Amino acid sequence: MFTAYSLYDIVEMKKPHPCKERTKRFQIVMTGADIKIRCLGCGNLILMPRADFNERVRRVLESPGRPLPFPRQD
Secondary structure (H helix, E strand, C coil), X not given: CCCCCCCCCEEEECCCCCCCCCCCEEEEEECCCEEEEEECCCCCEXXXXXXXXXXXXXXXXXXXXXXXXXXXXX
């Protein structure tokens, strides 16, 4: 099954990010052959091939159409 993902969609992954927040929510910040996602808990960026992303994504939660602010870590 092929699902089209748009830039800035918020998706839920199957496993949480191993940061302090342990969130499963990520925002897509780059699409193409590879997909780059940003953790909405800590702001880290993850780059993965589209095939891996399609296996690891659970569902699209929302499509805000703009980037969300992420927490600043000073």
